[in-house]
Amino acid sequence: xxxxxxxxxxxxxxxxxxxxxxxxxxxxxxxxxxxxxxxxxxxxxxxxxxxxxxxxxxxxxxxxxxxxxxxxxxxxxxxxxxxxxxxxxxxxxxxxxxxxxxxxxxxxxxxxxxxxxxxxxxxxxxxxxxxxxxxxx
Numbered sequence: 001x002x003x004x005x006x007x008x009x010x011x012x013x014x015x016x017x018x019x020x021x022x023x024x025x026x027x028x029x030x031x032x033x034x035x036x037x038x039x040x041x042x043x044x045x046x047x048x049x050x051x052x053x054x055x056x057x058x059x060x061x062x063x064x065x066x067x068x069x070x071x072x073x074x075x076x077x078x079x080x081x082x083x084x085x086x087x088x089x090x091x092x093x094x095x096x097x098x099x100x101x102x103x104x105x106x107x108x109x110x111x112x113x114x115x116x117x118x119x120x121x122x123x124x125x126x127x128x129x130x131x132x133x134x135x136x137x
Contacts, residue, residue: 020111020112020114020130020131021131021132022110022111022112023107023109023112023133024109024110026063027062027063028060028062029060030060030071030131030132031058031060031114031132032057033055033056033059033127034127034128035128036048036049036053036055036125036126037125037126038124039123039126040123053125055127056070056078058070058073059071059129060134061094061131063092066082067079067081067082068080068094080096081096082095083095090108090109091106091108091109092105092107092109093107094107101119101120102118103117103118104117112131113128113129114128115127115128116128116129
């Protein structure tokens with residue numbers, strides 16, 4: 001494989017990894033975590049694998065039930081309540097609080113590319129995800 005072919009392949013892979021879907025009107029989402037960073041006060045943030053922070057690869061979001069959960073296939077059976085859900089200016093906004101941490105998630109509905117922040121007393125976690133509508137069960 002020549003140098004130009006490698007760059008083309010890399011560009012294609014990066015494009016695929018950052019794709020998501022139009023989520024307008026969706027009641028349930030499946031989000032795949034793309035990248036996470038761990039931040040401490042007065043220290044530079046560090047990119048770290050989601051599994052090192054106990055963040056599952058896939059997260060189901062039930063907007064009507066106001067709940068985030070792991071997938072059945074993960075075998076983890078974890079759930080987090082969402083206290084506030086709103087749609088404004090083409091964005092889905094989720095807010096909540098659990099285990100002494102507040103979280104906010106912003107998802108542009110046209111792209112489905114999400115930004116998530118979890119904030120605690122001594123550290124913050126920032127994550128980026130790609131979301132797609134999930135059919136009702």
